[in-house]
Amino acid sequence: MVPEWLSAKDNYIPKEEKNLYIEKSIFSLIKIISIIRQNKNQDKLIYSINPTLKVVSVILMILCVSISRSFIYIFIIDIYVLINLFLMEKKSRKRLLLKSFIFPLVTLIALIPSMFYGNINNSLLIFQKLIITILLMNLLSHNTKWSEISKSLKLLFIPDIFIWIMDITIRYIVLLGEHSINLLFALKLRSIGITSNKYNSLTGIMGNLFIKSYKMSEEMFHAMECRGFVGEYTTKVNLKLKKMDYVYLAINILLVSLFIYF
């Protein structure tokens, strides 16, 4: 016999949870993974320039911009960066522009009180410099393969082992990120209404993530040893230049010499 209370209709309505922390976490993880997995397609001009050259010139340009005090120079670089932006793919263009303007705008608002004390020129300089540096870095990361970027860091005297660890890190961000997305979905499915022990479940996920990463690193070592890893790792810098790369190089030399001129 089915007891009566089991057949009675239950109209339990859980109280609505205002905290969207699980969704937000899932969302930011997905965003990170999608940026890493993004297709850096090769058919547009700016994507095909030698990555080593790009990394070196971007870092040099950021250095010049941050030292420079000349409005004219900063303005020229502004134009250069915007031209670069228009050479990008349509999809990423808008997102990049938005991304690189929000933070400088917040800074500009924070600088308003200081502008009242007459500090207008320098504040505007900081604002422009911020836009340029953020845009330059985002352009680089969106139009160049990441493995190539990390390889070309060798030119900056960064040891091979560090580059190797960085490559592992990027790969494992994806793997561990997917693992934690699964965990967060499991948590989301199981939480109905208001959860009283949010912190417990969330820190549990983090703890679990650590144990998982510990195990993964052991597995990875065994996999590497099976393939003949002896603890040495060397990278090669890609320095094959094409016609287009020389044009790019010339533009950059011109911009650096402009920095010296102003």
Place this chain on the structure above:
Amino acid sequence: MHIPDNYLSPSTCATFGVAMISIWRRASLKVKKEITRQKMPLLGVAAAFSFLIMMFNVPLPGGTTGHAIGGAIVAILLGPYCAVFAVTIALAIQALFFGDGGILTLGVNCFNMAFIMPFTAFYLFKLIKKLFKNQKGEYIAAFLGGYISVNVAALFAAVEFGVQPLLFKDLSGLPLYSPYGLAISIPAMMIPHLLVVGILEGIITVGAYSYIKKSSPDVIYKGKVSKIKFLYIIIGILILATPLGLLANGTAWGEWGSEEIKNLMGFVPKGIEKGFQFNSPIPDYSFGFLNEYFGYIISALVGVIIILIIFKILGKINIKKDIKGD
């Protein structure tokens, strides 16, 4: 706490960068000793872990969310030297690929979050754990390690911001970089960190630690606190103090020249007026024949060289001690 480019002067970035190079060197030597080849991939995976920790949105009272930095939990789980690497790589990836924090300020950001934070957290954790010696004490230690370390790191960041207008001005006396002095930058950074971010970091640290302690306690770092801890503290203070002290202009508090005192107080106390004059080899940290800007850079370089010499000497003392110990 990720300081972007152009908030700080290039010379500040260079100084911190060079300070970080010596820390990275030390850490790499230590890590090589501590870690077998088998665990080398762990560094990369741990870096991925500390990167992902920053992606978790944690609910805050009032319906909003925030995220922890995770430097403390990584330090407690893997030891401070591994944490230096893991957090450094996480920060480098953020700067290079995600545009969070600057390229030039990477040294400064690493100093705050990859050096100050894990070391404070780790030694505090060990110290408090020793004081209490029971299960609860361990959790209190983990919480305080997270809470205090993130606040110390924030304080460092605030000081780095705050000294900019003191040190770097254009010809008309207007600040070149971050324009707000210590009186504004310290409260602006410290109030949110003391009230919210620190507590968040503490809760995350204690929660993740207790979970791992319960489910697989053998993965937690068991290295002993070395006896020459004292030396590290001195080195840490030196790294902090030397660039600050050397970069400081004449207007640093309590270091006024007689003219500046006149400006400040309206008159010059007689004792100071007739007091001795100290002629430093680099007056006002600028060389007369160069413009002010290059003077600053050279002063910063001199500071860094002095740090390196002190490092060398301390290293020698350390070696001598070891020989005596044998």
